Amino acid sequence: MPRQPLASSMWRDFMGYCSFQWISDYTYNGLYDDIPDWVDGVRKPSNGRVAAPSADMLAIYGSILPDTGVAKLTVIERTSFNTVPPLVAGEFAIRLLNSQGQTLANHPFTPNDPEDHAQWTFGQAVPFVAGTAKIQIVQIGTEAVWGEAAVSANVPVVSNVAVVAGTNPVTGTVSVNWTATDADGDELTADIFFSQDGGTTFSPYVLGVSGNSTAVDxxxxxxxxxxxxxxxxxxxxxxxxxxxxxxLANKPPTPAIHNPGDGAVVSWGQLINFMGEAMDLQDGTVAADNLAWSNQDGPLGTGAVLAIDDLPVGLNEITLTATNSKGVSASTTITVIVEDNWQLPVADLQVGPNQVGWHVAAGEEALQATVVHLVNIGIGNLTWTASENAEWLTLNQYSGSADTTVTFVANPSGLEADRNYTADVTFAYTDGNGQSKTITIPVSLSIGDVRNNPPHLLKTIRAYLPFIGR
Structure with a gap:
């Protein structure tokens, strides 16, 4: 499908029912880049943030309930942030205090105000100050403390991270073990991340693990x-x-054939568009050049899309083989049935155009003519007869055989002005199956100013009040 810009009035950029199911790359990446970095090195810096790669920071997330004067601190993490969201001074402040209750730092900020106004959210990062024992959310002006959380004095210590596996390269489910201690005796939870670029970036595997080990598939x-x-x-x-x-052992790709469906039935010589792709844990998506199509007789071609019109008659086993950058391949197969029971269409009539009309000035007396084509769209002989139902309309021939043309002729001479005249021309014939058929072509002749004059009433009609005329 070719890419094309869509005006905002034509496209709603979020998943929904039926139409508009997929968010755009632009908005998805924008939302993704706006998610704060909770862990140093997990992601690259986001747009619109100020880099602070070596800062000792506090990441603080929560919500404020303005109707009750309560602030909830949902997440508080001390970390080295890759990026720092800017603080915008406002009604509230993040306040750091020591164990004696003395203020170490005060950071005014503005929470996010959603449309319902019932709950304001916030996510901020502020520099950590040594000796911080308590974090408060304070309303500036009243100095009211809306929420607070204690901070332990000591940082957890993690060591002896090891992978317990029985094979090399590693396959299947393994155990990741570690030792974690805390001088304050606090209960600890662990987040497990993995890196496959030498430790430059890390991706989460599992979060919030209790204990000192976890299974990794x-x-x-x-x-x-x-x-x-x-x-x-x-x-x-x-x-x-x-x-x-x-x-880790290299993994095979996962190929999929999207078109045609398994068991599709086509006619011999019919063009078939094969469409497929392959996802891969190493490459993300296998390159189109590494997608190979074949059937029971051998190769058909390569690519994500392949058009074929010469499959042999009978059952075809269509195989898509994907090979990733590590040289590991995987295949998937469907069947396509090619039939050769061609049946030529029987004699049948097609007439065009399917309606004829003229509009002439009042007083016009010249004949009006339009040519209509009659075509036999099947095989065999076909004859027809024609009739019309208006004195002002004639045909140049009233019977014949296809293929041919018939000229419709309208004579406006002597007809009343500012009126619409209508008629029908009917073609009768017998098709190749012996079935009697008719085709009716509506014909109209407008004379003079028919738009601004009421139609001529040829018979009494029943009207219902109120009647509004324009």
Missing amino acids: TNFLGGGSTIFRVIASDGVNMGQSDSAPFT
Whole structure:
């Protein structure tokens, strides 16, 4: 399908029922880039944010209930942010206090105000200050504390991250183990991330794990050198450690044939558009050049789309084979049945145009003519007869055989002006199956100013009040 711009009045850019099912790349990427980086190195910096790659930051997310004067701190994490969302001074402030209740930092901000106004949300990152023991959400002016959370003094320590696997390269489900301790005795949860670019970026695998181990199904991870990162959190402070690099087995692609459907039936010589693709854990999507089509007789061609019109008669096993950048291949197969029971159409009549009309000035006396074509769209002989039902309308012939033409002639001489005249021309014939048929062509002749004059009433009609005329 070719790409094309769609005006906003024609397109709603979110998933919905029936039409408008898919969000655009532009909006999807915009929303994705606006999600804050909770973990250092998980993503590249987003547009519209100020880079701070080595800052010790507090990421604070929550909501404010303006009707009750309550602020809920949903997520508080101490981390090194790749990006820092800008603070916009407003009615509220994030306040950091030490264990004696003294203010260490005060950061005014503006929460997001949704349309319903019942709950305001916020997500901010502020520099962490050593000695912070409490975080408060304060209403500026009244100094009212709407919500607060305690901060432990010590950061969790993570070590001994290891992958327990029985094969090399690693396959199947393995166990990732680690040691995590906290001098404050806080309960810890762990987020598990993996990297396949040497630790430059990390992607989440599982979040909020309790204990010191988790099972990882490597069948859902691409092959190659891999590192696991474990980030332990006490609710605010976080500590992390990485495993040694290890090798995951390369995975095959997953090919799919989208068109035609399995078991499709076509006629011999009919053009068939084969369409397919292959998703891959290493490459994302297999390149079109690495998609190969074949049937039981051999190769048919390559590409995501392939047009074929010379499949042999009978049952064809169509196979799409995808090969990824690691040289690993996988195939999927459908069947296409090609039939050769061609039946030529029997004799039948087609007439065109399917309506005829003229509009002449008042007082016009010249004959008006239009040529109508009669075509036999099948095989065999076909004869026809014609009739009309108006004195002002004649035909140049009233019977004949297809293929031919018939001239419709209208004579406006002597007809009343400012009127519409209508008639029908009927062609009668017998088709190749012996069935009697008719084709009716409506004909009209308008004389003079028929738009601004009421139609001539040829018979009494019944009207219902109120009657509005224009």
